[in-house]
Amino acid sequence: MADRDPAGSGKSAPVLRDVAQRAGVSVMTVSNVIRDRRDKVSEETWRRVLQAIEDTGYRPNRRGRSLRLQREFAIALTIIHPHERFLDDPYNTELAAGMSNALARRGYALVVNGAPKMQAMKDSLSDMSGVDGSAVMASGDQYNRRELYRLLSRDGRPLVVFQDRAPEDIADICAIRQDDAAGALDLAEVILQSGARSALFVGSTWPWPALEERCAAFRSKLAGRLRFETVAFEESSFSKLVEDLTLYFRAHGPPDALLGGNDQIAIAGMRAAERLGFAVPDDMSVTGYNAFAFREYVEPLLTSVQSPAYDIGAAAADALLTRLETGRFTERELVFGARLTMGRSVTMRP
Amino acid sequence: MADRDPAGSGKSAPVLRDVAQRAGVSVMTVSNVIRDRRDKVSEETWRRVLQAIEDTGYRPNRRGRSLRLQREFAIALTIIHPHERFLDDPYNTELAAGMSNALARRGYALVVNGAPKMQAMKDSLSDMSGVDGSAVMASGDQYNRRELYRLLSRDGRPLVVFQDRAPEDIADICAIRQDDAAGALDLAEVILQSGARSALFVGSTWPWPALEERCAAFRSKLAGRLRFETVAFEESSFSKLVEDLTLYFRAHGPPDALLGGNDQIAIAGMRAAERLGFAVPDDMSVTGYNAFAFREYVEPLLTSVQSPAYDIGAAAADALLTRLETGRFTERELVFGARLTMGRSVTMRP
DNA sequence: CTGAAAGCGCTTACAG
DNA sequence: CTGAAAGCGCTTACAG
Structure with a gap:
């Protein structure tokens, strides 16, 4: 029997079984209510279950769901940047904000990881098992970037690369950049x-x-x-x-x-x-x-x-989620316009 | 029997069982090798397992591990900010980078979510089941901030609040701010x-x-x-x-x-x-x-x-990880110095 | 030293 | 309409 509260810090979250017990039904029935399968549960039972959910304060555990469905409901943003403070680069923050907001709208989480060194990144990248796919913004020479892309797209995980071209030898990839x-x-x-x-x-x-x-x-x-x-x-x-x-x-x-x-x-x-x-x-x-x-x-x-970095981030999120739903990216390359914006820092010829 | 590859996109990652079969041992033994329990496995078997791991390209799946250990190996950073582009605020990017780097060093992931509206955040917050704890940087009136803090610290999840005081009625909390x-x-x-x-x-x-x-x-x-x-x-x-x-x-x-x-x-x-x-x-x-x-x-x-926003982010990560290990925060409040830095934007009296 | 069993929280078939 | 079983990938006791 495992410890339900390993950190030892108070009441742990109620689970399906708790709700089922309280409502006097099986966990299956509760699961059906959670997933809104009205056709599978009688009106009367439905009400009892809802009440039990309310009473217990139950919220579905993402982890069990993930394990069963083989879906993580999370996308990674990986950044290879010269500085340790990789988010000091506003390009990266725009990408991250665009992705985060677009993902949140669809119930997905954004996992951010940056590294100043390509090698360090490659090591820590050994574990992408917590996400369904990822996007990457990388500096570095072409050889290293491609090796990184290959690592990130292992095991059937779709990949979006920002501000770069899609390597020919990687199939499940989408390159998004500005012109x-x-x-x-x-x-x-x-x-x-x-x-x-x-x-x-x-x-x-x-x-x-x-x-x-x-x-x-x-x-x-x-x-x-x-x-x-x-x-x-x-x-x-x-x-x-x-x-x-x-x-x-x-x-x-x-x-x-x-x-x-x-x-x-x-x-x-x-x-x-x-x-x-x-x-x-x-x-x-x-x-x-x-x-x-x-x-x-x-x-x-x-x-x-x-x-349009923010929009590029949002587009990456959408492309990845669509890819996860349909099995393939709609496009292999997405190029956003980059509009001239005049200031006063250039002389005008008289 | 569940579909091993729901997204339909190529080879899925090898799992413990695949390695075990190849090495001709039980999954238990492989698990012991993964977790470096040298005392539990004979020299000879160890080598065979290592070889099988290499051959299959196996890497542990975070999800199974999480579910069993009831630990997510992830920390959330939640940001309530007036703009949708919540990462445009450099304070937030420094916090995020500091947290991300400190967490990565210990094998933890950073999940970032921001929202322009407190209410939207409260809704989406219903699911904190993917993280072991979180840090929060919130604008908003005191009442709303505290309600948010209570939500985030539900179910025994430790919470760090940035640039704010720790509410008296929340026990498992640490407030980190600059002076x-x-x-x-x-x-x-x-x-x-x-x-x-x-x-x-x-x-x-x-x-x-x-x-x-x-x-x-x-x-x-x-x-x-x-x-x-x-x-x-x-x-x-x-x-x-x-x-x-x-x-x-x-x-x-x-x-x-x-x-x-x-x-x-x-x-x-x-x-x-x-x-x-x-x-x-x-x-x-x-x-x-x-x-x-x-x-x-x-x-x-x-x-x-x-x-010292970057350091504050890193300190938050350390405080949370220590709290997860020991069961309690070392301090309830952490105040960082904020050093005057002179420029030329103030007149000097002659 | 090695392995079969149980279980983390959920969902997908399949029986009643 | 409702439920018992199996299983996602892992680890923790417990037997051999």
């Missing part, structure tokens, strides 16, 4: 209009597929038409980034246009310019990417691209 | 030194116990020594807040010192001042609260108080 190339092309157009003759894309030494897409799109549009260069700094802290950029500007002079891989980088560029006495946008235009809430904190307002 | 009063007193001291003759505390119309603490501390120190006033605006969006503050300043003039209930509010105050042509800190000093990463985006650097 970063299109957004970057829009920004590039703005930069060309501004009359800039040099542009510097500032990325991260950490491999992020989305940043690579943005960079490639910028290059494709700008490379022939102005001096286009790229540089990458370590994603350690904002103040370190400001310092790195300050040193860079001091050594090479500021570009006519600074293209931030994201808004944080762009803002660091603005701070660095300020330190050196350059004005934005008069001495240097700046663009960002993603336009999350904090963009509005800074003057001049950054010209950027609005990320 | 907001002390932080506010430090800021008040800075304001007094600045020579300000009027100060305006800007809070939220949403009830947050922590904001109330900060406000009360400011009042206790400043009320007799300068003109101290308070105002609260709706937490809808940053731009709306800037507008509200602009209107307020236009109507009442800017105070000598603006005391933001948090950094976001303080920064909105800086933007509003700027709109009206007031300089910070020359025309108006500004202080914030919490000093999360984005504070560094804005010039002049905000004088604020460093929140």
Whole structure:
């Protein structure tokens, strides 16, 4: 006989049997009431059971249900991020909030786990048995990302990958991303209009597929038409980034246009310019990417691209739940638009 | 006979029985190997079982284990926040990351759920059966918060409440917060030194116990020594807040010192001042609260108080896990220091 | 050292 | 309409 209350801390929750005893029926009948099978239970019994449920304060135990149905009613969000504080990245918080809300509406739970190191993640990933499927936002080189995706999609668990492409050799997968190339092309157009003759894309030494897409799109549009260069700094802290950029500007002079891989980088560029006495946008235009809430904190307002990250998170939840119901993903790839949002950080040609 | 693969999507995970069959032993023996009971299994059998585990790719199923042990190996973080995008609040993301990392180290999962409305949360809360305990960060009036706490601590589940006091009538609870009063007193001291003759505390119309603490501390120190006033605006969006503050300043003039209930509010105050042509800190000093990463985006650097929110999240995880092991919380209340961090947003008296 | 049995809380057939 | 049985994957006593 197992201990009904191993933590030793008070009354444990009533179970089906408790309700059945009180109502003087079998657990089966109570189960039928719980699952709303009106056709299986007489009016009179139904009432008695409802009363017993109320009296005991019974609520179904997710665990027994899960075990029997082989469904966990939970989805994981896995994040591989350079920082231990993986939720400091607003992209991740938008994804998480979007997923959480969409899942909650359908009675599913969101399990969040992040790790700064791919390896650590792979180890702890050995246990995905608590969820029905997962979504993943990963930095890292292509090889490691794919190995991670394979791990996460083991044992018939469907997987959504964010901001990346679906590897050919994984079948039960859906890739959801924003159209970063299109957004970057829009920004590039703005930069060309501004009359800039040099542009510097500032990325991260950490491999992020989305940043690579943005960079490639910028290059494709700008490379022939102005001096286009790229540089990458370590994603350690904002103040370190400001310092790195300050040193860079001091050594090479500021570009006519600074293209931030994201808004944080762009803002660091603005701070660095300020330190050196350059004005934005008069001495240097700046663009960002993603336009999350904090963009509005800074003057001049950054010209950027609005990320639909929250919607992407919600879409991932919906895609996963539909996949669990139907047995397959409706689409293999889902691409969200990313809309240009103008600020005042780019000079307008007179 | 139940369907081993209800979602119909490929090979399901191997279970104890599969390994046992392959190794030619009973499931018991495999279980003993899994749980590292070397004393219970002979060297020779041990090797055979290990080989079978490797061959089958077996990993223990958390669900069976949970059901048997009556332990979920999961902790919930519940957030009641005015916005649907409850993770946009950096306080919540720090708590979540701190909890997630501390839990992961001990093999526990973090389940995140947020809701904009207390009532919605109470409904969905009916099912806490998937976790061993939970932590909660809630706005709302005292009555609703306490009712929520009672719900969350039902059925012998331990509860950590963030940034609030532990209600007397709940036994199995631990309150963890930062010393907001002390932080506010430090800021008040800075304001007094600045020579300000009027100060305006800007809070939220949403009830947050922590904001109330900060406000009360400011009042206790400043009320007799300068003109101290308070105002609260709706937490809808940053731009709306800037507008509200602009209107307020236009109507009442800017105070000598603006005391933001948090950094976001303080920064909105800086933007509003700027709109009206007031300089910070020359025309108006500004202080914030919490000093999360984005504070560094804005010039002049905000004088604020460093929140240990990440550590608080980690402490919550540790407290809960220790409570689950020992049967009781080590402390009923845990108060973290909140350190003044100077910026350049407050005038220095010559 | 090894295994057959019981049971965690539930649901799915199948009998009455 | 109602119930006894079997089983989801595991672990805890208890026998051999």
